[in-house]
Amino acid sequence: MEESQITDIGEKIVQVLKTIFDPEIPVDIYELGLIYDVMVNENKEAKILMTLTSPNCPVAETLPKEVENKIEQLEEIDNAEVEITFDPTWTQDMMSEEAKLELGFL
Numbered sequence: 480m481e482e483s484q485i486t487d488i489g490e491k492i493v494q495v496l497k498t499i500f501d502p503e504i505p506v507d508i509y510e511l512g513l514i515y516d517v518m519v520n521e522n523k524e525a526k527i528l529m530t531l532t533s534p535n536c537p538v539a540e541t542l543p544k545e546v547e548n549k550i551e552q553l554e555e556i557d558n559a560e561v562e563i564t565f566d567p568t569w570t571q572d573m574m575s576e577e578a579k580l581e582l583g584f585l
Contacts, residue, residue, distance in 0.1 A: 480521045488519050488555045494569040495549050502538060506581050508546075511567025515564065525550050525567075530569045539563070 494518075496509040508514060508529070516528040527546055531539055543561040550559035571584065579585045 480523075485519050485521075488525075488553070489517050489556065491553055492517050492519070492525055492550055495553065496527075496546070499542075499545060499549060501532065504532070504582070506574070506578045508542070510575045510578040510581075512575065512578070513569065515535070519556075523555060525556050525559045527559065527561045528564060529561060530564055530567075532569055534565055 493509060493514075496514055497507045499508050500506065501508055501511060501513070504511060505583060511532070513531065514527065514529050516526075518526040525552070529543070529546070531542070536542075537559075546561050550556055569576045571579070574582070574584070576585065
């Protein structure tokens with residue numbers, strides 16, 4: 480798989496991530512800044528490094544599975560894995576300008 484193909488798949492994954500919303504906040508998880516990294520390899524595997532708004536987040540069990548399931552629906556991906564990290568800890572500063580505007584922080 481060429482680098483350009485991997486880049487295209489990464490962009491498709493980001494588009495999928497923008498369809499997943501934190502149930503408590505009306506902004507998608509990508510714009511919230513919960514996604515730290517998207518990695519794709521030649522074996523059609525994706526790994527997503529993400530965080531949650533807090534370690535006690537009520538969707539800590541379900542949100543990572545939702546991300547994996549939606550990414551695996553892409554024909555270019557055979558396997559998706561989500562790794563949760565709290566380093567660095569999520570803060571409102573990680574939100575995009577669009578998310579801050581939507582939530583009234585600007």
